[in-house]
Amino acid sequence: MRAREKRSGRVVVIGAGFGGLAAALRARAMGYDVQVIERLDQPGGRARVFRRDGFTFDAGPTVITAPDLFDELWHLFGEKRAEHVAFLPVRPWYRIGFADGRAFDYGGTVEEMRARVSAFAPGDAEGFVRLAERTRALYRAGYLRMGAMPFHRFSTMMRAVPTLVRLGAWRSLYRFVARDIADESLRRVFTLQMLLVGGHPFRSPALYALIQQLEREGAVWFARGGMTALVQQLVRLGERHGVRMRCGATVSRILVERGRTRGVVLESGETIPAEIVIANADAxxxxxxxxxxxxxxxxxxxxxxxxxxGLFVLYFGTTRVFPAIAHHTILLGQSYRALLDRIFGTDPTLPDDLSLYLHRPTATDPSLAPPGQDAFYVLAPVPNLRAPIDWDRARQMLRDRIVRILSERIMPGLEACIVSESSLTPLDFRHDYLSRDGAGFSIAPILRQSAFFRFHNRVRGVRNLYLVGAGTHPGAGVPGVLCSAKLVETLMRTAA
Ligand SMILES: Cc1cc2nc3c(=O)[nH]c(=O)nc-3n(C[C@H](O)[C@H](O)[C@H](O)COP(=O)(O)OP(=O)(O)OC[C@H]3O[C@@H](n4cnc5c(N)ncnc54)[C@H](O)[C@@H]3O)c2cc1C
Known part of the structure; x- marks a missing residue:
């Protein structure tokens, strides 16, 4: 535990996503008087919860990697995370199903994975070991070093460039993987992680291959009681130590006077004065x-x-249990690049051939559904709101197509046993989270929007205004936004 600090002054955090909650806790541990303002009626941001008909549906993140980043937040106050929320191991980390009916169980040590690669595509076993070594090097450079550095100065970027060039981190992720892996299905296995942080595996830099090593370092976990239990416990941790949480209030403006922040104004017209503002709203x-x-x-x-x-997410409960379905399943469609190009291209359209991520939290924690029933959500990557799609019509069409794919491929008889369902489209992402263009993960993780070229964690030209969350350095995903909160703390310390 750190020695308690005694800084004074008021901090307002705009938004209670994981990034905002972590930044609030860090500011409180520094001694500041902290208030979080969240527009929704509950904290968590994309990690909010829908409770319906006895089911608990976590709305967003489901995979916990880098659990130590959460442990640190309790440690700031001399507490232990495990005494408040249990992290349950998930095995396999993901089951990846291909259109030809084959499946690959992803996860575990390099040795375990090597054995599975060898059984799936024997010619790629040694290539996998080389790939694992190269991703380890990227993890060291990209996560341990760059992820811990605020990239608000160009000189920081220039210092990082030689290492990134040497490691091939600027190439496309797909090319990086293809150097060592020949089997097309396995190339998909080792690049699809990019979709989980909003990127196109053929256009995002190989730097993001570090996610594979991040998973190997910390494994994959799920919170007992669902991700919502983790959010609740972070809020309670804050409350025990004096962080004030206010939900149902939208910030309409940040007050700036003579080049420094003075607080925020709410949509209601109320002013909340503060010396420091940390914005977790979409950058x-x-x-x-x-x-x-x-x-x-x-x-x-x-x-x-x-x-x-964008993302289309369908939440549903079933009247029976589907015991053969793993906690995390990725069902790939026939095409890979063609599907991604349709979603990310200059003229995006709704794809016919869908790739899906299916979440079955009840595989790890049956308490999230009534006895004898199962809770699910299924997520499909779709174009964001820059594409002219009529989402009111597309919602039903996608729902029907997804239920058909699941019934045909892995959940026979599904349609007849759905009892509770709802969905989110990119329109909901814009309306609920105020996400520009209804993007699922803020700005895309491409080279010209990474590190120095991403939104900085400190706003230039305004003293005491910080940004935390998916649109800022180092990027989207729960580990990314927790790291951005650490960077905000570092910057607050150097500013003081
Ligand atoms: C369906 C889905 C599945 C995902 N799965 C995973 C996963 O398994 N693992 C993983 O690591 N990542 C996953 N991600 C990504 C991860 O959830 C996000 O990158 C991360 O949670 C974003 O956190 P954030 O701090 O940026 O805040 P957000 O969650 O974006 O929260 C920001 C908050 O700010 C509030 N806000 C915005 N504007 C205002 C305003 N003006 N006034 C007041 N409040 C405001 C919003 O209401 C929101 O609550 C997933 C994302 C989605 C959508």
Whole structure:
């Protein structure tokens, strides 16, 4: 535990996603008086919960990697995470199903994975070991070093460039993997992680292959009681130590006077004064809508950014249990690149051939559904709101197509036993989370939007205004946003 610090001053955190909650806890541990303002009626952001008909549906993140990043937050206050929320191991980490009916169980040590690769595509076993070595090097450079450095100075970027070039981190992830893996199905296995942080595996830099090593270092976990239990416990941790949480209030403007933050104004007109503001709202939206007029970035400039893809998420409960379904299943469609190009291309359209991620939390924690029943969600990557799609019509069409694919491939008789269902489209992402373009993961993880070129964790030209969350360095995903909160703490310390 750190020695308790005694800094004074008020901090307002806009948004209670994982990034905002972590930043609030870190600011509180530094001694500040901290209040979190969240527009939804509950904390968690994309990790909010829907409770319906006896089912608990976590709305967003389901995979916990890098559990130590959560442990640190309890440790700040001399507490142990495990005494408040249990992390349950998930095996396999993911089951990947191919269109030809084959499946690959992903996860475990390099030796375990080597054996599975060898059984699946014997010619790739040694290539896999080489790939694992190269991803370890990227993890060291990209996660341990770059992820711990605030990239608000170009000089930091320039210092990192030689290592990144030497490791081939600037190439496309797919090319990086293809160097060692010949089997097309396995190439998909080792690149699809990119979709889990909103990127196109053929266009995102190989730097993100570090996710594979991140998983190997910390394994894959699920919170007992669902991800919502983890959110609740983070909120309680804050409350025990004086963080104030206010839900159901939307910040409409950040107050800036003489180059420094003075607080925030709510949609209701109420002003909340603060010396420090940490925005966990979508970073492009902060620059477009929350900054005072005169300090906003133009729509044209923000339109030049590439948003990540959109997501269609269908939550459903079933009247019976599907015991053969793993906790995490990825069902790949026939095509890979063609499907991704349709979603991410310049003229995006709804794909006919879908790739799906299926979550069955009841495989690890049956308490999330009534006895004898199962809770699921299924997620399909889709175009964001820049594509002219009528989401009111597309919602039903996608729902029907997804239920048909699941019934045909792994869950026979599904349609007849669905008892509770709801869905989110990119329109809901825009409306609920105020996500620009309805993006699932804020701006896309491409080279020209990474590190120095991503939103900085400190806003230039305004003292005491910080950004945390998916649109900022180092990027989307729960480990990414927890790291961004650490970077905000580092910057607050150097500013003080
Ligand atoms: C369906 C889905 C599945 C995912 N699965 C995984 C996974 O398994 N593992 C993983 O690591 N990552 C996963 N991710 C990504 C991960 O969930 C996100 O990158 C991460 O949770 C985002 O956290 P954040 O801190 O950026 O905040 P967000 O969760 O985006 O929260 C921001 C909050 O700010 C609030 N807000 C916005 N504007 C205002 C305002 N003006 N005033 C007040 N409040 C405001 C919003 O309401 C929201 O609650 C998933 C994402 C989705 C959508």
């Amino acid at each position: 492009p939206m902060v620059h477009e809508a929350l900054m005072p007029p005169g300090r906003r970035r133009s729509k044209r400039r923000l339109d030049r950014l590439q948003p990540s893809m």
